[in-house]
Amino acid sequence: MTGRRSQSSGLRALRPEAFGAEPRGERLARIRRSPHFEDGVFQNPGGTARTRPSGSTLDIAKVFFDKDTRPLRAPRGTVPVHATTFADLARPPATGLRVTWLGHSSVLAEIDGHRVLFDPVWGERCSPFPFAGPKRLHPVPLPLAALGPVDVVVISHDHYDHLDMPTIKALAGTDTLFAVPLGVGAHLEHWGVSPDRLRELDWHESTRVGGLTLTATPARHFCGRGLRNTQHTLWASWAVAGEEHRVYHSGDTGYFEGFRDIAAAHGPFDATMIQVGAYSEFWPDIHMTPEEGVRAHLDLQGGTPHGVLLPIHWGTFNLAPHAWAEPGEWMLAAAGAVGQAVAVPVAGQPFEPAGDVPTRPWWREVSLPLNRRWPVPEITPEASREDLDLVGES
Numbered sequence: 001m002t003g004r005r006s007q008s009s010g011l012r013a014l015r016p017e018a019f020g021a022e023p024r025g026e027r028l029a030r031i032r033r034s035p036h037f038e039d040g041v042f043q044n045p046g047g048t049a050r051t052r053p054s055g056s057t058l059d060i061a062k063v064f065f066d067k068d069t070r071p072l073r074a075p076r077g078t079v080p081v082h083a084t085t086f087a088d089l090a091r092p093p094a095t096g097l098r099v100t101w102l103g104h105s106s107v108l109a110e111i112d113g114h115r116v117l118f119d120p121v122w123g124e125r126c127s128p129f130p131f132a133g134p135k136r137l138h139p140v141p142l143p144l145a146a147l148g149p150v151d152v153v154v155i156s157h158d159h160y161d162h163l164d165m166p167t168i169k170a171l172a173g174t175d176t177l178f179a180v181p182l183g184v185g186a187h188l189e190h191w192g193v194s195p196d197r198l199r200e201l202d203w204h205e206s207t208r209v210g211g212l213t214l215t216a217t218p219a220r221h222f223c224g225r226g227l228r229n230t231q232h233t234l235w236a237s238w239a240v241a242g243e244e245h246r247v248y249h250s251g252d253t254g255y256f257e258g259f260r261d262i263a264a265a266h267g268p269f270d271a272t273m274i275q276v277g278a279y280s281e282f283w284p285d286i287h288m289t290p291e292e293g294v295r296a297h298l299d300l301q302g303g304t305p306h307g308v309l310l311p312i313h314w315g316t317f318n319l320a321p322h323a324w325a326e327p328g329e330w331m332l333a334a335a336g337a338v339g340q341a342v343a344v345p346v347a348g349q350p351f352e353p354a355g356d357v358p359t360r361p362w363w364r365e366v367s368l369p370l371n372r373r374w375p376v377p378e379i380t381p382e383a384s385r386e387d388l389d390l391v392g393e394s
Helices: 002-014 025-033 057-064 086-090 165-172 185-190 258-266 290-300 326-338 362-366 385-391
Strands: 097-101 107-111 114-118 152-154 177-181 198-201 206-209 212-217 237-241 246-249 271-275 308-312
Touching (some): 107 271, 165 185, 177 212, 198 212, 237 258, 246 258, 258 290, 271 290, 290 308, 290 326, 308 326
Parallel strands (some): 152 177, 246 271
Antiparallel strands (some): 107 114, 206 212, 212 237
């Protein structure tokens, strides 16, 4: 018995700090009481989702290493970035809502006098190791310290491209609060965040931060940071409501009917931040294509175009076999087909959804052309077939 304990302690000592910590004690008891936890794991809405790639290892390798498509998976030149300045963020938004995409799924949303930072990842790699794993394709638009104080940091789930240990450790030294899905607080406490600064929520639970109401809403995804996936931490999307404005951050999710329920409870939204990158036919249940992202946005708005859609989870890391520029091109086609306003800023470029929305396809300057048609949602009277033909070409 003593030998076993010593071996277990030794393995824990070798465990990378970035793996975080598994929930224990009252946190684990609360997880087990969750209506979304069954048979020892959190369950996805809409039935079982395939969280592991379908197809054989050989099939996946053939796609990833295909000599014709592999060159498309990275930019050909320097990815443009707006070097966000103090002046960009010091002036209050004229309309009360300003959004700054900082790359991948990291977004600063300034809502009715409050500052919310979603999924901040300032690390060079989304990996537990500093020497391996997907590396940034562009620098962060500004140093984390230059961002200024934020009222609350919101985490969607514990995968490395959304929960970055070095970034959390840096933020642990500030006064910000953290809103996280159930179980994720164990990682943050392990990295130095005090429990009194954590707001740990199950789906449909809300917390107040100043004049904001933050609600953890369902998503169709999975969790895990270590060598084995215990499914003991929840994943979530988030609805944030201020006195005048509402925003939604999807985190990572596959398309599911629950977006309509989120709309009924918390929408419509002035802006949505929707995951539309790192999709693949090998994992169709847990990430959305741009066409599905537009459908999700329309569901969140009650079925009709409204507000502004900001595509996220693309452009910063190479995480899937699709072309690097494909999410941008497909998003323009899919949103254009239904008359939905879409913002495509370079990373670090602030914009106000009720003001001038950035629409220039900047990625074309540094990517190979993608000459193809894109699957799009059902066309509404706002967009004709001729319009679709125009936006569908690169």
